[in-house]
Amino acid sequence: MVNKSIYDDITFFSSYLKAQDERAAGDMNAFAIPEQYALLPIMEGLSVIDMGCGTGDFLRYAARNGAGRLVGLDSSERMIREALKRSEDYEIDYICGDFATASETEAFDLCFSSLAFHYVSDISALFNRISRLLRQDGTLIFSVEHPVASAQLARWHADEKANETWGVEGYLAEGERKSRWFGQEAIKFHRPFSSWFNALQTAGFRLTNISEPCPSQNTLDIRRKAGLASDRPAFIVFKAIKA
Numbered sequence: 001m002v003n004k005s006i007y008d009d010i011t012f013f014s015s016y017l018k019a020q021d022e023r024a025a026g027d028m029n030a031f032a033i034p035e036q037y038a039l040l041p042i043m044e045g046l047s048v049i050d051m052g053c054g055t056g057d058f059l060r061y062a063a064r065n066g067a068g069r070l071v072g073l074d075s076s077e078r079m080i081r082e083a084l085k086r087s088e089d090y091e092i093d094y095i096c097g098d099f100a101t102a103s104e105t106e107a108f109d110l111c112f113s114s115l116a117f118h119y120v121s122d123i124s125a126l127f128n129r130i131s132r133l134l135r136q137d138g139t140l141i142f143s144v145e146h147p148v149a150s151a152q153l154a155r156w157h158a159d160e161k162a163n164e165t166w167g168v169e170g171y172l173a174e175g176e177r178k179s180r181w182f183g184q185e186a187i188k189f190h191r192p193f194s195s196w197f198n199a200l201q202t203a204g205f206r207l208t209n210i211s212e213p214c215p216s217q218n219t220l221d222i223r224r225k226a227g228l229a230s231d232r233p234a235f236i237v238f239k240a241i242k243a
């Protein structure tokens, strides 16, 4: 039984999908996608699992770039239905399940995840699980909200001259953060950089790359109020190898 996901609320899902499709059509540099894709190994023949695959964009990209077996895992039934609809011309297996409970037994070459792991409360358990899913020397690439972005929810602070600064109070206070998003309560988990690093290390991963994407000027012009700035990363991408 999969926990009810906010992504299964019809109003939330429609708003999210609309925003995602607009982003893909226009300012996707607001997100970590180009930087995350730049870290990918040569995809030819690789077996790949995408954790929190959403509508399957990455898996279709992997298929177009010659990847072999492709599996998408997501806890939202609506996301999986949409992914299947958008992937009719592709050979991709989609599984509706939670990271914590789904049981894949294959040894994958690549585990990919985009903006999903900040929903997970126990990141050590997740990395241990991914380590078991990957073959030796397999690659893990994932993006999450950057710790300086996830630390605090009331983010921009204006002084009396309306100069705005970004607050990072709460940076070391690891744990749950609740916010409103498309009319729903979204529960995410903040952790400082050291927690991400140490959990990877303890689960047997060797960190090889970190990317802190910077939005384009065009994106900044449109979306600064959404929390973007040229000198403060919104997302972080990690690449690690199963040692």
Ligand SMILES: C[S@@+](CC[C@H](N)C(=O)[O-])C[C@H]1O[C@@H](n2cnc3c(N)ncnc32)[C@H](O)[C@@H]1O
Binding pocket: 005, 007, 051, 052, 053, 054, 055, 057, 073, 074, 075, 076, 079, 097, 098, 099, 100, 113, 114, 115, 116, 119, 120
């Ligand atoms: C922000 S969306 C990102 C979707 C896709 N990776 C992308 O970048 O377009 C996060 C996705 O993670 C999924 N997700 C969150 N927590 C999950 C969990 N514990 N198990 C499986 N999927 C989860 C959600 O259902 C949602 O589809």
